[in-house]
Amino acid sequence: MEGGCHCGSIRFRVSGNFSWLGACYCVDCRKVSGTPYTVFACYDKQSVELLRGAPKEYASSKNVRRAFCADCSSPFAYRYVDMPGEEQNMYIPVGAFDDPAKLAPRQHIWVSQKLPWVHIHDDLPQRER
16 A cells, blocks of 8 residues: 655555554644544554655654654654554554545544544544543
8 A cells, every 4th residue: 555745755655454543632643733633554664665755753752753744744654762562663644545545443542632522423442542
C-alpha cells in the first residue's frame, strides 16, 4: 500500500499488515492535524519504505517524535522513543495513504480528551487514554 504527502515530495510504501488501527482524540493529535481526531495505522518501521523525500522530525513531547513534509507540512508519522516495546512501531495517519478506504478504525483512544461535540456512533472499544 502506498501513500504520500499533499505536494508529492514524500512518497512511501508499507508492506505487511498493520498491528494497530485506531482513532486518537488527544490534544497533541488535534493540534498537529488541525482536526478533532486522527486515525492512525501502526506498522513495524522495517515495513515502511521511503520511495521519495525525507520527512522532517521534531519532538512533540518527551516520548513522541512526529515526522512531516518540510515542503507542505503534511503529517507523515509518529513514533515513540524511550518506551520499551514501541521502538519498532511507526504510526501513520491513514489520510496519508492513496487509498485509505480499508483502514477504518478498530478502536478509539484518548476519549477523555475528545471534544464535547464529537460523538462516537459505533460499538468499537474506547479507552480513556
